[in-house]
Structures are given as C-alpha cells and as structure tokens.
Amino acid sequence: MALSDLQIRKLVPKTSRFEIPDKNGLCIRVMPTGKKTWVYRYMIEGTARRMTLGTYPAMPLAEAREVHAKAMLEVERGIDPAAQKKEAKAARKAAPTVTDLLEEFWDMELQHKKSGKDQKRLLSKDVLPAWGDRKAASITRRDAVLLVDTIRERAPITANRVQGAMVRMFNFAAERGILEHSPLTGMKKKPEQARKRVLADEEILLLWDALALDNMKMDIYRLTKLALKMILLTGQRPGEVCGMAWEEIDKDGFWNIPADRRKGGEAQRLPLIGMAMEIVEQTRIYSGDSRFVFRSSHKEDGPITSHALSKAILRHWAEIGIKEKFTPHDLRRTVRTRLAELGVDDVVAERVLGHKLQGILGVYNRHNYDAEKRQALELWARKLRRIVGIETPETVVIIQLRRFGAAG
DSSP, X not given: OOOOHHHHHHOOOOSSOEEEEOSXXXXXXXXXXXXXXXXXXXXXXXXXXXXXXXXXXXXXXHXXXXXXXXXXXXXXXXXXXXXXXXXXXXXXXXXXXXHHHHHHXXXXXXXXXXXXXXXXXXXXXXXXXXXXXXXXXXXXXXXXXXXXXXXXXXXXXXXXXXXXXXXXXXXXXXXXXXXXXOTTTTOOOOOOOOOOOOOOHHHHHHHHHHTOTTOTTSOOOHHHHHHHHHHHHHOOOHHHHHXXXXXXXXXXXXXXXXXXXXXXXXXXXXXXXXXXXXXXXXXXXXXXXXXXXXXXXXXXXXXXXXXXXXXXXXXXXXXXXXSSOOOHHHHHHHHHHHHHHTTOOHHHHHHHHTOOOOHHHHHHOOOOOHHHHHHHHHXXXXXXXXXXXXXXXXXXXXXXXXXXXXXX
C-alpha cells in the first residue's frame, strides 16, 4: 500500500536504519537518529541502484513523488538519474558560483592577509547579493562596471575598494584554474580625491566635550569615546588604536605597535604621555580582564573595531554640533596638521604618525626618534589642553622648557 503523511510522521526510529516502501521503488528511510530520507531504488542495465531524493519533512510526500516520477522517466529512457546527479554535482564544483569562489578565495588567500576580513566584508555586502548564485564564469566586465557604478552612486570610495577586491578575486580564480582568464583584467579605478578634512579648534572642543564619559546625552559606548580621544592625542590609525593590547604597553610608558598590526608593515614605538596615559588608565574600569585596552561591547574578549568608531561618528556628528561630516581618520590628519603648525620638523611628525621615511633617508637613517616623538606629542598635548580648556600642569611646562633649552 502507498504511504500517507500520517504514517510517515508516526514512523519511530529503531536501533538500526530501515526502509518503508511507497510504490515503484520509492522508499522512506529512517535512521536511528530519527532522520527520514527519500530513496529511489531501481535497476539500470541489470544493475541495482539507489538514489537519494531529499529529506522529510523538508521534502513532503507529494514533492517526493514528483521528483521520483521524473527519475523514473529517466530510467525508462536508459539514463541513470543517480549518475546524472553526480555528474551535475561535479560540474557545479568545476564551475563554482561567485559564492563558492569567495569561499575558496577566503580559505586560500584572504584569511592570511591583514586586510582579508575587510575585503571579504566588502564582497559579501556588495557583490554576493547581486551575483552570489551566478556562475563565476558567467560574470562579464560589463556586469562588473554596472555593479561598481551602482555602488559609486551611494559611496564613491567604497566603489573603488569593492572594485579592487573583485579584481583580485577574479585574478585568483584565473590563477586557480577556475576561469581561463579574468574578465576584470585591466579594469581601472576612478581617481580618488584625497580627503583634506582637518578639524578646527572649535570642532575639536565640541568633539572633546561630546566624548566626555559623564556626558550622558551622547549615547556612545564609553570605550569608543576613549578610543576616539586616543586617536586625537596620538595620531595613530583608528585600527591600530582599536587593537591596542595591554602587552603592547611597556613599563617605560611606550606603546609598541607590532609590524603585523600596521599598514606599512613596520613596527611603531610611541610614548604615551599625559592625557594619553590617563585614557589608558580610564579604560581599565571597562575592559576588565580583556587583553585589549578597548574591549568590544559584544564580541567576547575582542577589541572594538574601526568600523564601530566610524558608525559612532556618522550617527552623532550633527548632534555633536559639528556642521561638516568627518571620519575617525580625519582626527589623524588633524594631528599631523597641528604638528606642522607647532613647528615640528616634518621628519619627526612623519615618525610620530608611523610613516616610513622615504628614499635614501629611509635606508640610512635608522634613528628611533623616541625623544623627538615625545617632544612633539608633549607640544600637541599642551595645545590640545588649551583648545579644550584643560589647565596645563606646571610641571609639564617646566619639563618642556628644560628640554627645548637643552636642545639649544
């Protein structure tokens, strides 16, 4: 007798698997775990074969009979449906979708790169929704151009970042033999206009007040507030500040950023003075036993992210009272500009930011600039205190005068 849905629902698992027939070779297989699977048993060229059709209840009885009927027609035509299904699976593996390609790209390359997570995030957000189910081999340069144009309408800089990630992913596909050639080879990015945003004194004051921990009107995670202040005090990249670990701060008060956490691949050693060290001490209340100074609010023992800082600024910049948009990275540019205004030598200012010295100077000049960095950051800290209305301690002023006097 043919099965019914009620009978199938009532099937109870046993210690070993068993099968209950429906009709014409269609069976329901019940595993000891309770899993129920549709199986088609048939003969092809004198050989007994079986083919899995799907699982119950995801594939209900009516649908199983439809799939079974189609498989029966194939058998009548002398075609082995199980072999055909296996070939189709192999073909899909040989001709992966864009989603499959991104997974392989991540496994083989991106996860080993510093920027890998960011590139995967860009591709997942902007490429997979449009192309995820398409075969990688079906993507044309025209497809890519139109997709990038769509992204550029809302975010010009992001469009270039996505394009760069796409180009590399399709080059990777060609290198791996997934594609014969990348359709995006030679695809040029539109020139980017360098950002020039530097915060004025009035804007710095507004931001500093908004980032006060006791400012309850500004709904920003407290460690995010402190991280933004740290960028403004030190001029380091948002990602470097976010990932600051306690082990990177030595007993002499230097912050030692390892090379693998820096864009240029060169370690940075920076003195934490005055307000910067005060911020580090303030974070202890909120970071607890985390190894990170700026602990994430939702990821267990992970740091906050530069993306979180950007979101906080984007959400509150108008509320802060600042009329023109700005980004966390603009705080770094602000520090560099103010160092120049304070008369700090360009070489020293560049070393404060952690930029490599260029040309022959970078090859032969191996001075660590520790003392010069400290002087520059003390100058900036004094200026920042005046801007935000914090009285400069007399002892700091005396130290500054002595140092500069000694320098002659």
